Amino acid sequence: MRRSGWLGLYAVAYLIFLYAPIIILPLFAFNDSAVIAFPLSGFTLNWFRELTGIEAMHAALRNSLFIAVMTALFSTLLGIAAARAATRYNFPLKAGIMGLIMLPLVLPEIIVAVSLLVVAVQIFGMPLSAWTVIAAHTLICTPFCIAILNTAFQNLDPALEEAAVDLGETPQSTFRLITLPLVIPGIISSLLISFTISLDEFIIAFFLTGNEPTLPVYIWGLFRFPARIPVVMALGTILVAVSIILLAIAEYYRRRGLARAGQKDTGGFL
Template sequence: MLRGYVLTYLVFLYAPIVLLPIFAFNDSTVIAFPLTGFTTRWFEALPATPELVRSVRTSLSIAVSASILATLLGLCAARVNARYAFPGRAAVLGFVMLPLILPEILVAVSLLVVLLTLGVQLNALTVVLGHTLICMPFAIAILNGAFGNLDPAIEEAAIDLGCSRWQAFRMVTLPLIAPGIISSLLIGFTISLDEFIIAFFLTGSDPTLPVYLWAQLRFPARLPIVMALGTLLVALSVILLCGAEWVRRRGMRRSGRRDAGGFFA
């Protein structure tokens, strides 16, 4: 019964993703069976849509910026959590990780109210700030593991040999935790690229890609183009997640630690 339940759950979870490429290559504007034929014209129509290209550029710039900011902030937080003890450390870390468990609609509305109260105009920068808030808990979790797998004696040895603390961190610690940093960047990029709720509330005149796609769902004739783009996004997300997992396992092997499992454990 347990195996049957697991199989049913996996089919229910991944069947929509399997249907995306099927209808993306279907030569019909109607999303239904039976299929009418094979075509690639929906993919060819993607670069010919200026609004779509603009939304892709906006989403890519926001995803890159948010992943970098989240990783930098997560690096500082993970460093402090792994190397220093101070009163209220657990409470502070729990507060920083709070966006991970809060409903995104609550976070989005709260950010919108704060920004409007401060008189901040909604634009791509406000979306970057919101996405950074969402991505940072994931970055902290990944980098906490990277620092946890690193022996503090290595950095202390570099300091004893004449390095300053900054030199020891830059020349010794940073290269050893580089796989964790790369994983954090990749995961942050994927989360930001797919994020809809916060982008919907905080976007300005230039919508992100998920917001643009949501608007296109009102027009049935454009659904095949949305399916084609969704197929490309799924492929990109899988590639990024596989890359992050490969980097993480490579870092575990380099550190000589036992792999306790990751994204695909």
């Protein structure tokens, strides 16, 4: 281990840069002033209390939760299929097909939003609703799910499945008894990640929601009213706390999955 010196200092400074917004957010959520500026004037829980009374926000929250749950389910299911296919089987054009599936990861989000808007409204004549958002979010979440599930399936030793079949299990019961328990941590972290992405996503949702806004779209609307901004800060504090808890759980399951498969931990989500 070498001395880190300046580089270590830089790393800490960089982390402060990364965390600055998240550290400042709760300060204003509890600050007793309608103006978002320093110096802070006092402690209050009023903004949180005000949150409970806004009916439109509750509707937006319910809408967002529904979309996020459906997105998590669909994209994880698609992710399982793709990751299973990619790790176990070889088929023609495999690299090309997988590349195409991963493409939404690097496409500018506005391009995804605009093209889906055009496809949904002009070609299929679908009205904009929660379902158009779910379709779009599934599209952008699936690559993340595949990335997580790929590692889960790669760490799965095929010999274990073969052993189960040799010992007289049917393919169905092998999947249920052997494959599933070994990859379930990957599935849980994939569900949580796609849930979090969908809950926070704004750029696409803004184009596709129609008249039932999701929570981020609703927040965007609130930015226009300076008096409501402390409420947004309070709401944001709750959202950030929930995201961090969900991510910590996802990370915990990812590590447990690695430990179960007997692998060494090599790093983050992507």
